[in-house]
Amino acid sequence: xxxxxxxTVRYDTREILRDVxxxxxxxxxxxxxxxxxAGKTTLIRAMNGTLPLSAGRIELDGRPIAGLSxxxxxxxxxxxxxxxxxxxxxxxxxxxxxxRFASGKAFGWETARDLEFAENALQSCxxxxxxxxxxxxxxxxxxxxVVLARALAAGSMTLLLDEPTANLDLSxxxxxxxxxxxxxxxxxxxxxxxxxxxxxxxxxxxxxxxxKDGKIAAKGTPAEVLIAENVIHAxxxxxxxxxxxxxxxxxxxxxx
Amino acid sequence: MATYxxxxxxxxxxxxxxxxxxxxxxxxxxxxxxxxxxxxxxxxLFDLTEQQRSILFDIRLPRILLGACVGxxxxxxxxxxxxxxxxxxxxxxLLGVSNGAALGTMLAFVYFQSFEWARPLLAFAGAGAATVAxxxxxxxxxxxxxxxLVLSGVIVTTFLSSVIVMLTTLLDAAKLRSFTFWLLGxxxxxxxxxxxxxxxxxxxxxxxxxxxxxALNLMMVGERDAFDFGVEVGRVRLLVFGAASLxxxxxxxASGSVGYVGLIVPHLVRLTVGTDNRYVIPFSxxxxxxxxxxxxxxxxxxxxxxxLPVGAITALIGAPLFIYLLRKN
Amino acid sequence: xxxxxxxxxxxxxxxxVMGACRGSTVAPNxxxxxxxxxxxxTDDMGRRVTVPAAVTRVVSLAPSVTEMIFAVGAGDRLVxxxxxxxYPEQARSIAKIGDTMTPNMETIVALRPDVVFVSSASxxxxxxxxxxxxxIAVYVIDPQSLPDLYGKxxxxxxxxxxxxxxxxxxxxxxxxxxxxxxxxxxxxxxRAEGGTGPAAVRVFxxxxxxxxxxVGRSSFLSQVIRxxxxxxxxxxxxxxxxxxxxxxxxxxxxxxxxLSDSEDNKEPNDAFKNAPAVKNGRVYRVxxxxxxxxxxxxIDALEQIAMDLHPEKFR
Numbered sequence: 001x002x003x004x005x006x007x008t009v010r011y012d013t014r015e016i017l018r019d020v021x022x023x024x025x026x027x028x029x030x031x032x033x034x035x036x037x038a039g040k041t042t043l044i045r046a047m048n049g050t051l052p053l054s055a056g057r058i059e060l061d062g063r064p065i066a067g068l069s070x071x072x073x074x075x076x077x078x079x080x081x082x083x084x085x086x087x088x089x090x091x092x093x094x095x096x097x098x099x100r101f102a103s104g105k106a107f108g109w110e111t112a113r114d115l116e117f118a119e120n121a122l123q124s125c126x127x128x129x130x131x132x133x134x135x136x137x138x139x140x141x142x143x144x145x146v147v148l149a150r151a152l153a154a155g156s157m158t159l160l161l162d163e164p165t166a167n168l169d170l171s172x173x174x175x176x177x178x179x180x181x182x183x184x185x186x187x188x189x190x191x192x193x194x195x196x197x198x199x200x201x202x203x204x205x206x207x208x209x210x211x212k213d214g215k216i217a218a219k220g221t222p223a224e225v226l227i228a229e230n231v232i233h234a235x236x237x238x239x240x241x242x243x244x245x246x247x248x249x250x251x252x253x254x255x256x
Numbered sequence: 257m258a259t260y261x262x263x264x265x266x267x268x269x270x271x272x273x274x275x276x277x278x279x280x281x282x283x284x285x286x287x288x289x290x291x292x293x294x295x296x297x298x299x300x301l302f303d304l305t306e307q308q309r310s311i312l313f314d315i316r317l318p319r320i321l322l323g324a325c326v327g328x329x330x331x332x333x334x335x336x337x338x339x340x341x342x343x344x345x346x347x348x349x350l351l352g353v354s355n356g357a358a359l360g361t362m363l364a365f366v367y368f369q370s371f372e373w374a375r376p377l378l379a380f381a382g383a384g385a386a387t388v389a390x391x392x393x394x395x396x397x398x399x400x401x402x403x404x405l406v407l408s409g410v411i412v413t414t415f416l417s418s419v420i421v422m423l424t425t426l427l428d429a430a431k432l433r434s435f436t437f438w439l440l441g442x443x444x445x446x447x448x449x450x451x452x453x454x455x456x457x458x459x460x461x462x463x464x465x466x467x468x469x470x471a472l473n474l475m476m477v478g479e480r481d482a483f484d485f486g487v488e489v490g491r492v493r494l495l496v497f498g499a500a501s502l503x504x505x506x507x508x509x510a511s512g513s514v515g516y517v518g519l520i521v522p523h524l525v526r527l528t529v530g531t532d533n534r535y536v537i538p539f540s541x542x543x544x545x546x547x548x549x550x551x552x553x554x555x556x557x558x559x560x561x562x563x564l565p566v567g568a569i570t571a572l573i574g575a576p577l578f579i580y581l582l583r584k585n
Numbered sequence: 586x587x588x589x590x591x592x593x594x595x596x597x598x599x600x601x602v603m604g605a606c607r608g609s610t611v612a613p614n615x616x617x618x619x620x621x622x623x624x625x626x627t628d629d630m631g632r633r634v635t636v637p638a639a640v641t642r643v644v645s646l647a648p649s650v651t652e653m654i655f656a657v658g659a660g661d662r663l664v665x666x667x668x669x670x671x672y673p674e675q676a677r678s679i680a681k682i683g684d685t686m687t688p689n690m691e692t693i694v695a696l697r698p699d700v701v702f703v704s705s706a707s708x709x710x711x712x713x714x715x716x717x718x719x720x721i722a723v724y725v726i727d728p729q730s731l732p733d734l735y736g737k738x739x740x741x742x743x744x745x746x747x748x749x750x751x752x753x754x755x756x757x758x759x760x761x762x763x764x765x766x767x768x769x770x771x772x773x774x775x776r777a778e779g780g781t782g783p784a785a786v787r788v789f790x791x792x793x794x795x796x797x798x799x800v801g802r803s804s805f806l807s808q809v810i811r812x813x814x815x816x817x818x819x820x821x822x823x824x825x826x827x828x829x830x831x832x833x834x835x836x837x838x839x840x841x842x843x844l845s846d847s848e849d850n851k852e853p854n855d856a857f858k859n860a861p862a863v864k865n866g867r868v869y870r871v872x873x874x875x876x877x878x879x880x881x882x883x884i885d886a887l888e889q890i891a892m893d894l895h896p897e898k899f900r
Contacts, residue, residue, distance in 0.1 A: 048484060074486025081484065086477040087344055090531045098474045102486030107467050109270065109534070135477075154485065296830035307836065310859055315831045369849065431849065437796050437828060444831060445795045447855075561833035562824060563796075 007056030031201035034211035074102035099150035121152035140167035296560035324545035329503035331544025334518025352412035356386025357508035380505030441514035441567020457506035469533035516574025647704035649878035770814030789839035813891035
């Protein structure tokens, strides 16, 4: 369980987050939505213990995250950050195996278990046969899936995903969310997903947290959060809300 | 080659790396033996006179062993710094580490000539100071980008070069000549003591660097990623910078600035075995040793009984080779 | 009060008169100079150099040249020397124009010399053009041997400075001392005639200990060592100042080691630890300035080396 209590984050004098609280229960999937610059990425980085807090505290399984080592945190939380590039010709399997860093010994070779985790992660991200492809030869979408596979290979109970679907095609977007959803259901894992796709959020998330200017604008089930008033407040656009004809969940359509 | 290795690696990775490592070690031994057979003086294989034994054991062997240590040191430092700084162009020479060490050595040369440890100690201090300076300059609030890093390296390198040139005006004519020769990379002043110091530094440096190899694998693709996945980034940085300064300091104190080794050797190794630092670092050590021993054998024999500076030979081989590799990728 | 005023007036007047006098002593010289036409002289490289009739201000770009100019009695005309010029003692107080390879052209031109003396072809190439553009003559003094020095260079310098008698006396004395040494060592047969007699001692000249620099055949020291009754162990190395392989050095087995005496060249290189020279204690230090400068003091170096090589002949 990851608990965020009244945190405030500042860069110099600028306040990025103010009095944000949320609780990530085991098995739960939270979608984090909001306009650009609302503080979504900052919140995820703070939850990972990467940013110094100006106020408030974050607890991981009841222990303050500030008191944990990087290794202890990484064993429990895996992050899929927004894309970055490498100038080295790293193979996909090497890249994914690096995700096992916190689970294994600091030096030595990978165990059979490490390899098994990596294989499974690749498979579930639809990356069979990619082992020896080089990272710098992959398309943006393929790379994004490898980055996700690395996070899955870490085998941690909590996943924090920063726009994991940004470069993905329609089918892989759905695959991504289904995968994370299934993990939460199967092993009691939990996840926070930043996304701009309110429909995907409505479809898969247990809870939606809507940020506006560093503060929580709305929080609750998709049906509670995705109301016209909130969406207009957070994004400043007019929307049409109805029900998805197949799943029956909320559906958001922009009105131009 | 790279794809071949990684393909078979799935079946039994360790065996293949063992084969490559074994092959490289064998090659190193062959090169060492070959270098021991060649020199300005022809030596018979057996029945050496006392004088010939002295030439072999007091002059030739220390020089060959020191060459191997220096090559290994520079290559290991290059491999480590490249991964740490996420830049395949990072190199002790380019980053000013070598020049820092050179300045330290020069101060020892001018002011503490009588104290034998002054050279390696001041070289280490100089290398460390230059590394920290470049790193701090390259780092901005938004993190570190590659262009800033290379630029900072060039600035620190040229700055230190001018300080060195200014200091040379303090030298008299005789000292100036020996210093200039040393600055170009010269192994002719090898003694067994030098070999012990350099080998000791190399051993410690390589062990530290290899112990951080797994962390470096993550650092190589992103510092923030590495942090997220449990790497104590600050500690790794400190250890790798420290180890690089240690080995480069010892190497420069012993032989001056031997260029290009730290750049092309890790590059060649990555082309062969991929990017996993657990292999790249130790294999670079072996290949670096081979490269410098080979280059120094050329330096010793090409215009015998006169000699060339080994740094001229490594640059002569290294620069075109590097351009070729750059264009090929 | 009035007295002191008067005194001041006298002093000022005296100063004015003295100033006028000094001016008037300079004036005739300056006026004289154009009377004589400039003349042409030949330097050591066979170049014709046009110099003023009276050469009064010169700059030397080499310590050996500075020593020669002082030796012919024209040291007072030197207005600029290099930072390496440390002999004779008076040379230290002359304005410095930089070192031999990087002299400061502005400083030289500002000194308004009649002639600048250089000691090598490389210096000639490097600096001549700029100096001649400024109307300054460039004169090469580059003796290749002792006979060159006393037979040609010094006498030409004498002509140039109008000090012919002093220069001849000096040259004759050098020649006499050289012949004396040759008579004793019997070593001056010359390279062309097949070298030295059976008594020739194999000599290694250690210019610097680390890295190991020595001298080869092209160096003027090669002939000096022959004259002294020895032969360079590195006689078959072409370069003048080669960096030598220690392996080769060790295999040369020199009978005598001559160390160019400087702070970090006090001991033989380790490569010589088994050489006869070291085992028999035949390691000699010679002042580095004496053996590195082809100037008048080279004769001192020759005498010292001859005595070191053949002490029995000098008893």
